Amino acid sequence: MNIVQRAFVRTLVASAAGTLLIAGSVIAGDVEVLHWWTSGGEAKSVAELKKILEAEGHTWKDFAVAGGGGENAMTVLKSRVISGKPPTAAQVKGPSIQEWGAEGVLTQLDTVSKAGNWDALLPTVVSDVMKYQGHYVAVPVNVHRVNWMWANPEVFKKSGAKIPTTWDEFAVAAEKIRKAGFIAVAHGGQPWQDATVFESVALGIGGADWYEKAFVKLDPAALGSPVMEKAFTTLRTVQKYIDKDAANRDWNLATAMVINGKAAMQFMGDWAKGEFTAAKKVPGKDYVCVPAPGTAGAFTFNIDSFIMFEQKDAEAKKAQADLATAIMEPRFQEVFNLNKGSIPARSGMDMSKFDQCAKDSAAEFQSSSKAGKLVPSWAHGMAMPSAVQGAMFDVVTQFMNSSMSPKDAAAKMAAAAKKS
């Protein structure tokens, strides 16, 4: 036998042996959770949940799939469900919960939710999203507020501008800032960021009631209305003050511009706070968090949650029930949200460890709920089915990248709502 032939035999044997190595699949009693929290702060939070469950005797099988704010994770989730082996829980939020419920693959958390008295601990707006046909199928983890504006007071002072509370004031302030040589609005030209900014603009211009009609009820009259046109016109104004390097810029790089004093303000959800904290900035001094212009008293919420899949055997069911209970417990809610920049979904918690922005957020969460100004964030998948959300993203991002007129944009938004 020559060298090649010997190698051939060897590899034949080795490959046969290799294929027989069947790595084990998920065994009973394990908790497999699909999520995309893979970074420092978020990963720490998930690790807390892992600790809690392991203390109760279960095995945590981490199943992290990052990318695209959940795009890859959703691909993997579908494949797993189709193959007949869904994970214990998966990070899914908003109306998608209803879509999954309709497929009949979710488990009902009645025992756990009654024992934990969830109905009393969650505002109706939140618990409605977590239920399918009246039964809890998902557990909320946190509450993010999306309609924040993060501002650098130094930049405002140097430009002689005042922090705006309405969109008209915004135009004035932004002009002053630009003349002083700073960038008025820090932004990243990605579809979800475009939509996040537009959402706050729309809320500020149209108010909470109109917002609900347009983005939650998908009423075509509201969507194609002059209010929507005005919102787009205002978006064009905002766009004037974004620097030209914004395309595809990551959101945290935009936040860095505010931190470094290059830009005056950013319209972003409260996860931006993590960047300020990491850069050792103090709220109130180095930066301020205020509601986006025109949205004071209103609260656009984005709630991360885990949906629970129907499990086949008793061990897995028990582990799943423990998981659901643990998520709603004060201990996890506090630790998780301290690390992530959001506030607990569970009401009545002690907020002393949280910073001022979080305390403001928690207070407004309650007050806006009472005043009927607590609205779901459509840019973050809380208000409408993903097909419609995707179509609306296309409209907003097209608008920002072309010379589309506000009138056409409003018409296209109305057309997008038909994509169900």
Add this chain to the structure above:
Amino acid sequence: MQATAAGLARPRRSTLDALEAALPKIVLGPTLLCSLLFVYGFIVWTGILSFTKSRLLPNYEFVGFVQYASLFANERWWVAVKNLCVFGGLFVSVCLAVGLLLAILLDQKIRAEGILRSIYLYPMALSFIVTGTAWKWILNPGLGIERLVRQLGFPGFTFDWLVNPEMSIYTVVIAGAWQSSGFVMALFLAGLRGIDDSIIKAAQVDGATMPRIYWSIIIPSLRPVFFSAVMILAHIAIKSFDLVMALTGGGPGFSSDLPATFMYAFGFTRNQIGVGAASAMMMLGTVVAVIVPMMYSEVRRSRRG
């Protein structure tokens, strides 16, 4: 499997012969079966899905051509198709041209050939995610080339293709060509080295100049290499997904979307599997219509020659 002495085991021989005659088909069998099931079978399944109401998960309720109608009415789909033509055409031509040029240059008895060849070839080893990320930075106007050239003293220089909706697809060509032309170069280099010297020398004796020799003799004899290269490049262009996602994310807006990214977005993220399946069928249809006849004719020709 030695044949025994004639006359001794005739019945045995015929069974063995039958077995041996069937052996090639048996060996090829599993592969063909896999191809039948996992390629064609899945294509059929996707086709079926494109006629159903599938949204979040497959659902077998038939709705006729609704998904296709929805697809053709979608502006983003036509942008993706146009982009594939632009990107595919440019990508293949640029890679072929650069690959051929580099191969010809490298074939000139260059001293550092080994090192240069490694330099041209290594991008192929990288995953598209790595490539996209690195090029995203280099092409970013505020951080990369534009800023660098300006710092070097050319304040008016602009290179903002990455963020320009009209030009974003061309940045995908730049990054893609960077990744793949080295491989094409290797193919052409191998082809050049396989050309018989005597033909060249005969032409030189006849007084032909080098450019003429290249044009009339060498390049035509590289025809099979062109075929292999086009096959591989076309396959990369059609499947280009990771590169676009990492480099531009399909943007700005959706100006650098390709059918593969469109299909992924609609099939998986937007919970519109029906539309995703319809777009996949369109992609596959193009492949079959264009590439299969080309392949078949080349396969037959190569066997004869």
Add this chain to the structure above:
Amino acid sequence: MVDHARAESAGPRSIGRAVVYGLLILVALYYLAPLFVMLATSVKSLDEIRSGSLVSLPARVSFDAWSKAWGSACTGADCSGLKGNFWNSVRFVLPAVVISSLIGAFNGYVLTLWRFRGSDALFTLLLVGCFIPFQVVLLPMAQTLGWLGLANTTTGLVFVHVVYGLAFTTLFFRNFYVSIPEEMVKAARIDGAGFFIIFWRIILPLSPPIIVVCFIWQFTQIWNDFLFGVVFSSGERQPITVALNNLVNTSTAVKEYNVDMAAAIIAAMPTLVLYVVAGKYFVRGLTAGSVKG
């Protein structure tokens, strides 16, 4: 090699060569630029990255990012870096490469030297498998693996890679074996050798060049694959591409670009080394006839 050294005289020749070298070096810079960016960024500190230009040289070189990427970066709830995933990848890539190459070799052998009616058509049909976009097969394959009981196992992942690698390996070996003269095989058959003996004694010893090409190609494709890896594996068994993606793609938190770049280079290391070391065998293998059809 095309030898035209004699065709040109000394003067224009040296200008010609200067042009040739100049072009080659310019192009080499274009090729090296991204690698330089990655390397430079991976040894800079985060502050320097945030404030400086991405194509500038580091002020101070630090390898902290590298050790973090290998051993302590978070890819989910686990913060143990890429090292586990590196070996996960090795575990399924090697069997997949070997098996698909083996089967491809036999297929190529059959299609060129044991032809039967319709083998060309069958070969073309097989080649279509090269073009199928992987997104299309994710869901049906998931369902199939579920039925086979292979869902979420390393075996399942190897199976998927083998199935979709067969088209290419068959192409490589077939194009290589097409240049083996049929008389050789006919003579051997007359001598009484059968199907497997001919493969073992005659074909295989001629094959090293194409085996190298096939191995390099398949290794690169499978090692760098993301889609199949993310969908058909999970948890501790995720390949390095999935872990890299998790590391780099944090959605709402701080990004550590130097760690990202270090991780990307670590993930690319095996294939890079392979191309640098075996690149010349790759070209040699392609020269040896795989390209002529």
